Amino acid sequence: MDRDYAQPLDVPALARAALMSPGHFSRSFRAAYGETPYSYLMTRRIERAKMLLRRGDMSVTDVCMAVGCSSLGSFSSRFTELVGESPSAYRARSHDESEPIPPCVAKILTRPIRNGEAKSDQRQ
Template sequence: MELEDLVRLRRARDRMDRDYAQPLDVPALAAGALMSPGHFSRSFRAAFGETPYSHLMTRRIERAKALLRRGDLSVTEVCFAVGCTSLGSFSSRFTELVGESPSAYRARRHDAAAAIPACIVKVHTRPVRNGEAQLSPSS
């Protein structure tokens, strides 16, 4: 892969990280990277190990977890605040990545994480798709 392509892909990923709550789609991101949508998706996956959609949804679920921990917004409000347009799709994806529904996550106590710096909490609570192998030292 060309260095210029990697730079454009990184910019697209940075845009997803920054503007996760905006309506973003592959054709718009691909146009910004000066690539066709198909080439953009294949190149993004090759460079970062996940599809653009998966990356964006992981970022949205990360932010949703933070908003749900605060407890002052409903699940529906959080869904729309992070840029999702379907409560059903949001709840399904959240459950897939986190292992519990948004309502269950919101309802349980999160006091233990309150004393931990946000940057550390973010690393340890990052959603992981089911099926991703977590290698143990014996693997």
Template sequence: MNLEDLVRLRRARDLVDRDYAKPLDVPALAHAALMSPGHFSRSFRAAFGETPYSYLMTRRIERAKALLRRGDLTVTEVCFAVGCTSLGSFSSRFTELVGETPSAYRARDHREGAAIPACVAKILTRPVRNGEARSTTPPVA
């Protein structure tokens, strides 16, 4: 993969990071990367190790976890706040990535992690797909 393609793919990934709550799909992301949808999907997976949709849902679930830890929004409100349009799909994906339902996650006591800096908490609480290993030590800066 050439450097120009990587720059374009990072532009699309940055769009997902910034606008995760907006309606995003592969054609829109491919347009941002100036690529055809098929080429974009294949290149994105090759560069980042996951599909564009999977990356988008991981960002949404990360944000949902933060909103649920606050405890002032319902699961339904969080679902729509992060850009999901189906509570059932959101709950299924959340459970798959986090290992517990959004309601159970919201009900759990999160005070012990409150003192952890946000940059470290993001790494430690990142959703993990089935088959991926989670590191038990934070990365060295």
């Protein structure tokens, strides 16, 4: 899923590749990663979308399609949910402060966080 995030992936196809039933695959995946396969895939897509939007040379619609989303509305909703601002607002603001950060560190710092995770992180 990390490598083929832009491809149309579905649970039955992933389960077949893992030699499991779709239900068993979903349960096993959630137990291992703490989220459903779809949620994990969308998080990876949003990570890649953030990188493309920071570059600033693609429209939000082009980024949406480049990361494998077919609906701009669903992409924008999920992006806003995970990032806290719309894709257009994210693209429009300056990202110069992150330029000197090595890519491996930037990936960790810019990883989308679900609202529930952000709230629990603030309590600690």
